[in-house]
Amino acid sequence: MVDTTNLPVRPQTFAELTELIGTELGPTEWHEVTQERIDAFADLTGDDQWIHVDPERAAASPLGSTIAHGLYSLSLGPAMSYTLLAFDGFTHSLNYGYNKVRFPSPLPVGSRIRMRASIASAEQVAGGIQVVLRVVVEREGSDKPVVVAESVARVVE
Numbered sequence: 254m255v256d257t258t259n260l261p262v263r264p265q266t267f268a269e270l271t272e273l274i275g276t277e278l279g280p281t282e283w284h285e286v287t288q289e290r291i292d293a294f295a296d297l298t299g300d301d302q303w304i305h306v307d308p309e310r311a312a313a314s315p316l317g318s319t320i321a322h323g324l325y326s327l328s329l330g331p332a333m334s335y336t337l338l339a340f341d342g343f344t345h346s347l348n349y350g351y352n353k354v355r356f357p358s359p360l361p362v363g364s365r366i367r368m369r370a371s372i373a374s375a376e377q378v379a380g381g382i383q384v385v386l387r388v389v390v391e392r393e394g395s396d397k398p399v400v401v402a403e404s405v406a407r408v409v410e
Contacts, residue, residue, distance in 0.1 A: 261335065265342035267382050267410060270375040278337040279369035283393065284329060286321050286364045294325045308362070316359055323356035326366065326390050326400045333368040334386065340408050345381075349405040352385065358397035365393040373403065381409040 257276055264270045288308065295301045303310050304320055311319040331348060340346035360366065373385040383405060390400035 261337050261339040263339045263342055267375065267377060270372065270382060270384060270408075273372045274375060275371060275373075277369055277371050280367040280391070281333045281336050281369075283365040283367050284333070286325075286360060286362060286366060288319060288362050291319060291321050291325065291362060294322055294328070298322070298324070300324075316361065319362045321360040321362070321364075323360075323400070326356070326360055327351075327354060327402065329366075329390070330368065330388055330400070330402065330404060333390075334370055334388065334404065337368070337370050338372075338386070340406070343408040343410055346406055346408040349383065349407045352403035352405060354400070354402040356400060358392070358395060358399055360392060360399045366390050366399060367393075370404075378407075381407050383407055 257278065260278065262273065262278060264273060291305055295306050300322055304314065304316065305322055306319065308319050368388055368390045370386050370388045373387045375382055375384045386404045386406065388402050388404055389398045391398050
């Protein structure tokens with residue numbers, strides 16, 4: 254049995270991965286969403302839409318403040334997931350993509366977010382193991398998550 258009391262969980266084999274299916278991992282530590290971080294993300298991606306980078310204009314909007322890009326929240330997924338689940342016992346691992354991504358609620362500046370995850374599936378495929386991780390990024394004080402996604406990884410024993 255894989256011990257899930259200490260994070261990150263470190264499965265070493267396909268069998269240990271399958272033992273984890275359905276087990277909730279997390280939550281991670283809180284991440285503070287600041288205007289500086291939102292602006293840096295906007296600079297990096299070239300997405301400088303006013304709802305993200307113009308606090309004055311955004312304050313007058315129905316949202317009442319700037320909000321982080323949906324992809325800002327999603328881009329934190331790998332770093333957050335590494336604190337929950339480590340594949341360092343495998344020869345190689347990589348981010349293979351996403352099956353589903355949704356942004357159910359906005360993420361206002363000044364919020365704090367964290368992630369929970371669970372392994373939805375682990376199956377042997379040509380060249381390794383495909384692991385599907387269901388991730389939920391939650392905002393402190395909100396009933397609705399800001400991200401719900403299925404992250405896909407490939408690992409090699």
